[in-house]
Amino acid sequence: MSDLRRGLIVPSAGGTGGASATSSSSGPLPNVSAEQDTHAFLSSSFPVSWNTRIYTQVLGAAHLIVSLGIVLAADKFLKQAFVAASIKFPSALFGMFCVFSVFVVFDTIVPALAKAFMNFFEPATLFIQRWLPLFYVPSLVVLPLAVRDVPAASGLKIFLITFGGWLASLAVAGYTALAVRKLVKTQLIPAEPMSKPSPFSTFETWAWAVIFVASFGLAYFNPTALGTTARTCLPFLLASTVLGYMVGSGLPPGVKKVLHPIISCALSAELAAAAYGYVSGSGLDAVLGDYLTKAPSNPGAGDVLMGFLGSVIISFAFSMFKQRKLVKRHAAEIFTSIALASTFSLYSTAIMGRLIGLEPSLTISILPRCITVALALSIVSFFEGVNSSLTAAVVVLTGLIGANFVQAAMDKLGLNDPIARGIGTASSTFGLRSSAHGLGTAALSAKEPEALPFCAIAYGLTGIFGSIICSVPAVRQSLIFIAG
Secondary structure, eight states: OHHHHHHHHSOSSOSHHHHHHHHTOOSSSOOHHHHHHHHHHHHHHSOOOHHHHHHHHHHHHHHHHHHHHHHHHHHHHHHHHHHHTTOOSOHHHHHHHHHHHHHHHHHHHOHHHHHHHHHHHHHHHHHHHHHHHHHHHHHHHTHHHHSTTSOHHHHHHHHHHHHHHHHHHHHHHHHHHHHHHHHHOOOOOOOOOOOOOOOOOHHHHHHHHHHHHHHHHHHHHOTTTTSSHHHHHHHHHHHHHHHHHHHHHTSOHHHHTTSOHHHHHHHHHHHHHHHHHHHHSSOHHHHHHHHOOOOTTSOOHHHHHHTTHHHHHHHHHHHHHHTHHHHHHTHHHHHHHHHHHHHHHHHHHHHHHHHTTOOHHHHHHTTTTTSOHHHHHHHHTTSSSOOHHHHHHHHHHHHHHHHHHHHHHHHHHTOOSHHHHHHHHHHHOGGGEETTEEGGGHHHHHHOTTTHHHHHHHHHHHHHHHHHHHTSHHHHHHHHHHHO
16 A cells, blocks of 8 residues: 555656655555655646546545544544443543553564554544644533523632742742652653644634624524524534634634634634524524533534544644653653652642632532643543533643743743753643643744653653542542531
């Protein structure tokens, strides 16, 4: 298959172009970024036929569908198995451990096989990275329904806990990393390059705009055209969310510090829901109820997006395996910092909530404030009577605070080591994790590239550690007791 695809993409004649394209394929199937580079080169140097281009695009689409389908199917199978066995531990996290273990075994026995599997699943991981914020949005979109009964005084207390907890978690993670660095004195080594998803094209934007207009019109003239109002509203609510993300991703960096793409796509979906609620006479609350129904037999746009959260967690295995050498070399700094920072974050939130008199149910809802949304929602699912929409909102708020103040805060705290800065940044911008790095790490990629891999590693590992300790009944009971 590799030879067939290479022959279709690259002319058989020798020369620089053929050699370059051949060297870009490192596994049984060339990765997506390599094909894109090859297409750009060929379009300016060789007359490539439409049939070849179409065949290549179809083959690439099939590759994406198969690889992503396997990840989604594995997540669904594990979820059903865990429910049937009454296991409370996050099934996707177990899947992530399994995938990582398989990669480690393959890398030890047949390294070429591990590399082949990484290449095969690269389209799926790039897809997840590219659209990651969308999978976090549903809880934010329905936030107006979730916080309706939260008093203003409680909202102020939640903000104080979030801001104070952000600074405290940053200090604990950073100083712990510095202390361990002084003990082990391990020399830094270059990290593996981190893949970046492709930008959005004009065609994609127009295609989603057409879907929005057509499906909005269909829902207006026949609210139950697809059987139920939730299914009929699904296309235009999904399209509005996607369009908001595309627009937000194209904003200037300074604007994105305040209006992050995850915020812009939530606002876009809210506006679309409000518009439809007004013209149809059903009202905003009814449309938001159709956005996230939490009913598998009658899914809304939010249910479709949240269906990818398990695959997000499983995808952590690929990024961790890619940076395995870095993790192994700096294991002492990374794991010690993450373990202490994660534990501190959970217990300090419970203590602060108790001290300032925040309702216990709200305190429990914001416990995983410094953990990426995909795993924060899994963690609060361990507890009863929580507000998952509030959880998502607080995590994103933590990310926005970190995005604006993390570098200045680390400078003031004297956190100058790359590992300390990477882990510290991750501890304060989890909510905005997008692709391999969050909003707070955008500056790292340009100004401090040596700190970026540690930030990406810490994103996943902190959530993993938090999930593991919260799965212990004694830990959950102690947090509930402290919160009141």
